[in-house]
Amino acid sequence: MTAQLERKPGFSVLRLLEALATPHGVDRYLELVHPMLTIRDLRGEVTRVHRSTSDTVTLTVRPTRRWRGFSAGQFVRVGVDIDGVRRTRCYSPATSQHRAGEFELTIKAHAEGLVSRWLHSNAEPGLVLHLSQAEGTFTLPDARPDKVLLISGGSGITPVLAMLRTLADEDHTGEVTFLHYAYTEADVPHRDELRALAERANVNLVLAYTHADGGDLRGFFDETHLRAAAPWHAEARTYLCGPPGLMSGVRDVFTGLGLADRLHTEEFAPAPITVDAADATGEVTFARSDRAAANSGRTLLEQAEAAGLKPEHGCRMGICFSCNRVKTAGCTRDVRNGELSTDPDEEIQLCVSVPVGDVSIDL
Amino acid sequence: MSDKTVRLTPRQFEELGRDLDALRQRVVDDLGEEDRKYIYDVVKVQRALEVAGRGLLFAGFFPPAWLAGVAALSVSKILDNMEIGHNVMHGQYDWMRDPALNSKMFEWDTVAPAENWKHSHNYIHHTFTNILGKDRDIGYGVLRMDEAQRWNPYYLGNPVYAFLLMAFFQWGVMLHDMETERLISGEKKWADTAGVRKRMWHKGLKQTLKDYVLFPALTGPMFVTTLAGNATANLVRNVWAFSIIFCGHFPSGVESFTEEETANETRGQWYYRQMLGSANISGSPLFHIMSGNLSHQIEHHLFPDIPARRYPQIAPEVRAICAKYGLPYNTGGLGKQLGSVVGKIVKLALPDWLRGKPSTPPAGTVGDGRALRAA
Numbered sequence: 001m002t003a004q005l006e007r008k009p010g011f012s013v014l015r016l017l018e019a020l021a022t023p024h025g026v027d028r029y030l031e032l033v034h035p036m037l038t039i040r041d042l043r044g045e046v047t048r049v050h051r052s053t054s055d056t057v058t059l060t061v062r063p064t065r066r067w068r069g070f071s072a073g074q075f076v077r078v079g080v081d082i083d084g085v086r087r088t089r090c091y092s093p094a095t096s097q098h099r100a101g102e103f104e105l106t107i108k109a110h111a112e113g114l115v116s117r118w119l120h121s122n123a124e125p126g127l128v129l130h131l132s133q134a135e136g137t138f139t140l141p142d143a144r145p146d147k148v149l150l151i152s153g154g155s156g157i158t159p160v161l162a163m164l165r166t167l168a169d170e171d172h173t174g175e176v177t178f179l180h181y182a183y184t185e186a187d188v189p190h191r192d193e194l195r196a197l198a199e200r201a202n203v204n205l206v207l208a209y210t211h212a213d214g215g216d217l218r219g220f221f222d223e224t225h226l227r228a229a230a231p232w233h234a235e236a237r238t239y240l241c242g243p244p245g246l247m248s249g250v251r252d253v254f255t256g257l258g259l260a261d262r263l264h265t266e267e268f269a270p271a272p273i274t275v276d277a278a279d280a281t282g283e284v285t286f287a288r289s290d291r292a293a294a295n296s297g298r299t300l301l302e303q304a305e306a307a308g309l310k311p312e313h314g315c316r317m318g319i320c321f322s323c324n325r326v327k328t329a330g331c332t333r334d335v336r337n338g339e340l341s342t343d344p345d346e347e348i349q350l351c352v353s354v355p356v357g358d359v360s361i362d363l
Numbered sequence: 364m365s366d367k368t369v370r371l372t373p374r375q376f377e378e379l380g381r382d383l384d385a386l387r388q389r390v391v392d393d394l395g396e397e398d399r400k401y402i403y404d405v406v407k408v409q410r411a412l413e414v415a416g417r418g419l420l421f422a423g424f425f426p427p428a429w430l431a432g433v434a435a436l437s438v439s440k441i442l443d444n445m446e447i448g449h450n451v452m453h454g455q456y457d458w459m460r461d462p463a464l465n466s467k468m469f470e471w472d473t474v475a476p477a478e479n480w481k482h483s484h485n486y487i488h489h490t491f492t493n494i495l496g497k498d499r500d501i502g503y504g505v506l507r508m509d510e511a512q513r514w515n516p517y518y519l520g521n522p523v524y525a526f527l528l529m530a531f532f533q534w535g536v537m538l539h540d541m542e543t544e545r546l547i548s549g550e551k552k553w554a555d556t557a558g559v560r561k562r563m564w565h566k567g568l569k570q571t572l573k574d575y576v577l578f579p580a581l582t583g584p585m586f587v588t589t590l591a592g593n594a595t596a597n598l599v600r601n602v603w604a605f606s607i608i609f610c611g612h613f614p615s616g617v618e619s620f621t622e623e624e625t626a627n628e629t630r631g632q633w634y635y636r637q638m639l640g641s642a643n644i645s646g647s648p649l650f651h652i653m654s655g656n657l658s659h660q661i662e663h664h665l666f667p668d669i670p671a672r673r674y675p676q677i678a679p680e681v682r683a684i685c686a687k688y689g690l691p692y693n694t695g696g697l698g699k700q701l702g703s704v705v706g707k708i709v710k711l712a713l714p715d716w717l718r719g720k721p722s723t724p725p726a727g728t729v730g731d732g733r734a735l736r737a738a
Contacts, residue, residue: 016577019569019572019573019577020573020577020578020581022569022570022573023470023471023472023566023569023570024410024470024472028406028410028463029410029414032406032407032410032411081396081399081459081461083395083396084394084395084396084397084398084399084400084458084459085395085399085458085459085460086459086460086461087460088460308391310457310458310460312460
């Protein structure tokens with residue numbers, strides 16, 4: 001995750017150092033002294049580790065000077081080396097965007113999450129993470145809306161919690177409802193802080209438990225939940241992040257009410273990609289590696305991995321563009337929207353593209 | 364191939380392919396933290412030697428400091444080019460998904476630009492290894508290194524050209540990508556070389572500026588001794604890299620192939636050509652590291668994309684596979700292999716009629732019979 005440093009004419013000391021270090025770059029020497037001692041590379045040192053529930057870990061991260069900050073709701077790509085391999089995942093900082101010099105990541109260890117499980121059991125102060133600059137368009141508008149409804153489920157809480165904390169830091173006076181879904185009370189991260197934030201006159205905290213009583217609401221999201229939590233939802237801006245079931249439930253209700261354009265969403269877990277295997281025809285060729293296999297109907301990233309290749313990738317859901325590769329021939333379909341890519345030599349995202357007939361990828 | 368070349372049946376080729384594929388898969392499945400740590404340790408040693416070498420040259424007025432500085436810088440450049448650069452650019456560490464050691468991103472401390480070199484080396488040389496007329500590394504378009512290259516009076520200068528190539532090896536490697544012989548034959552147009560030339564110019568300029576202007580200037584009054592030190596380090600690296608690389612495919616006993624012989628090759632036949640077309644150099648673990656493990660040229664040509672530190676580990680198995688099929692496993696000490704290469708350079712300078720009949724491999728080359736006994 002190298003960031004390009006803008007070429008400024010006045011920056012002559014760095015340019016001299018780079019001319020001396022060529023072809024390797026100054027960071028490749030400095031990092032051997034200390035991994036955080038880098039000029040161009042963006043990294044973050046874990047300064048605090050807090051395991052708040054049995055399966056979540058909250059890391060306080062102090063990034064290097066290249067960090068340009070983030071807007072609440074954005075994500076960063078976080079890379080760690082696990083058994084020799086750099087594994088990269090996208091996480092949204094959960095802190096206020098106004099906190100200077102550090103941010104927090106709250107990570108839930110999923111049963112099959114290699115990185116989340118590794119961080120949950122191994123993260124200690126001093127661990128150095130590889131970072132990207134903040135990315136993503138899931139953010140509040142600069143002119144903060146008068147009414148904001150934040151809906152989250154499970155570990156989807158992080159980007160909307162960042163929004164809530166940011167609005168609180170700004171002493172925002174408009175109505176804010178924070179509607180969060182969890183299995184039980186024990187699964188709600190940052191519970192005490194949420195309650196403290198709800199002391200503010202304009203903040204309304206609504207906790208909904210899907211598998212237990214004792215919350216403000218019980219069960220899965222539906223229109224009655226929406227009316228109970230935010231009667232003014234029609235005039236509000238709504239920000240939603242959660243598991244696929246919650247995402248589609250909220251989308252359906254908003255579409256039914258004709259409010260789809262007031263709903264802003266961020267996926268944090270890939271929606272199950274449904275591809276009819278019977279439709280899969282043709283052969284997939286990975287030209288650079290000289291491998292070919294019959295099209296299985298899965299995404300090209302999965303087919304490449306099934307063919308024994310290990311292409312670079314990140315989110316596996318089409319947001320981080322780490323797995324972009326040039327499709328040299330053939331047609332692919334974007335599984336998210338059905339859009340076809342028919343031109344040769346077009347860059348495609350392997351993780352969300354499935355082949356339509358014969359396809360050749362420069363991989 | 365000659366009359367003496369061991370030939371296999373289609374069934375044997377298929378089995379050979381399966382044996383080697385299985386060996387490769389076992390190594391790939393085992394890659395992990397140890398391999399990452401190894402290459403980072405080599406990088407650390409290389410960078411430390413480089414900094415130490417550059418630093419010592421500031422005291423270049425004191426001869427022992429100058430000598431130590433040149434030695435450190437020479438070893439640094441050798442490690443950078445061979446155990447790190449060559450191997451990283453083969454994609455041996457791409458599985459780590461670390462941009463600093465990724466084949467698409469890495470540049471090495473030599474004037475040859477990575478992108479040009481990867482095309483001519485990884486693609487052309489490693490795909491068409493030792494196929495006459497296709498592998499441009501047979502004589503590099505400059506030398507006569509195979510009897511099948513037709514003699515002409517130009518080749519009387521073979522030893523001189525080889526000596527010059529050795530002394531200016533990094534520039535030779537850079538210019539190799541111009542494919543001059545294809546320009547002369549008209550196969551390629553001057554305009555086709557625009558991208559290659561631009562990259563050469565940029566990389567050559569940066570490297571020259573660093574070694575021959577900036578570092579000498581930084582040492583102020585020691586400008587000349589620093590410049591001489593940097594030039595010496597580049598020369599030492601050139602001579603060493605040339606010597607190791609020429610032992611990879613040119614010692615006696617190494618086979619070359621024709622396009623007809625290699626048309627419609629199977630996986631097994633490709634492996635067979637790689638084994639017969641390469642030669643190893645025996646030596647100590649330190650020698651293998653300093654050669655970038657190109658001393659295991661046979662293992663490298665079978666599996667160019669697995670980390671080089673694995674080559675010595677799998678060498679006994681590769682040798683056993685050779686023995687199983689009665690194939691030669693060409694190896695010997697540096698002196699023997701290099702002597703054999705020098706002999707060939709001199710011998711092939713002369714027209715065939717002056718040398719009489721083509722010579723047989725000299726004694727000591729491990730033929731198939733020996734390989735069987737050795738295994």
